[in-house]
Amino acid sequence: DAGITQSPRHKVTETGTPVTLRCHQTENHRYMYWYRQDPGHGLRLIHYSYGVKDTDKGEVSDGYSVSRSKTEDFLLTLESATSSQTSVYFCAISQGPFETQYFGPGTRLLVL
Amino acid sequence: DAKTTQPTSMDCAEGRAANLPCNHSTISGNEYVYWYRQIHSQGPQYIIHGLKNNETNEMASLIITEDRKSSTLILPHATLRDTAVYYCIVRVEGATGGGNKLTFGTGTQLKVEL
Numbered sequence: 001d002a003g004i005t006q007s008p009r010h011k012v013t014e015t016g017t018p019v020t021l022r023c024h025q026t027e028n029h030r031y032m033y034w035y036r037q038d039p040g041h042g043l044r045l046i047h048y049s050y051g052v053k054d055t056d057k058g059e060v061s062d063g064y065s066v067s068r069s070k071t072e073d074f075l076l077t078l079e080s081a082t083s084s085q086t087s088v089y090f091c092a093i094s095q096g097p098f099e100t101q102y103f104g105p106g107t108r109l110l111v112l
Numbered sequence: 113d114a115k116t117t118q119p120t121s122m123d124c125a126e127g128r129a130a131n132l133p134c135n136h137s138t139i140s141g142n143e144y145v146y147w148y149r150q151i152h153s154q155g156p157q158y159i160i161h162g163l164k165n166n167e168t169n170e171m172a173s174l175i176i177t178e179d180r181k182s183s184t185l186i187l188p189h190a191t192l193r194d195t196a197v198y199y200c201i202v203r204v205e206g207a208t209g210g211g212n213k214l215t216f217g218t219g220t221q222l223k224v225e226l
Binding site for chain 2: 031033035042043045048050058059090092094098099100101102103104105106
């Protein structure tokens, strides 16, 4: 258990509304990641962070922004949600000499 | 990252060993073999990883062939709670940030039955 929590765990929203997902970690890990998981696409990296205020894009970053104002929180924002962003979102941290990734429990997002 | 090939599904009787194979014939010298699993509706769970030597932890054993082109994850005494999708991944040692992106393929659906 890498001390990762995600909130909310489930959310239903309407197209065009802003949505923010939160990832919280308690063990001061430097690297944090946001993935989405969809049938037929596996796990895809959205954004990652390598420190406070240090973030970079992953392979599917369009339509998403992130912020990390303190070590323990990594926020993922959908500025204007679309139905194509209906997915399960996982946060991860990496730790140890091999930077092994450990995942949170996920957030199920449904955009109507 | 090197591509991996796994069987789509496997069955195992509870209490027996589950042996999950993975082919990674194009693995590079600095790539490790990682195994994760995902129980329905949960986040992926790290199991074990290795470079070329066999590895064992409290969850499983990992056997990597001498040529490193394939590996086997062994759950020594499978239980119903081990029913999950198991993913074999290869990644570069110590990669960080975007280079640490994990690419999960379709994995092996392991069903443990009474």
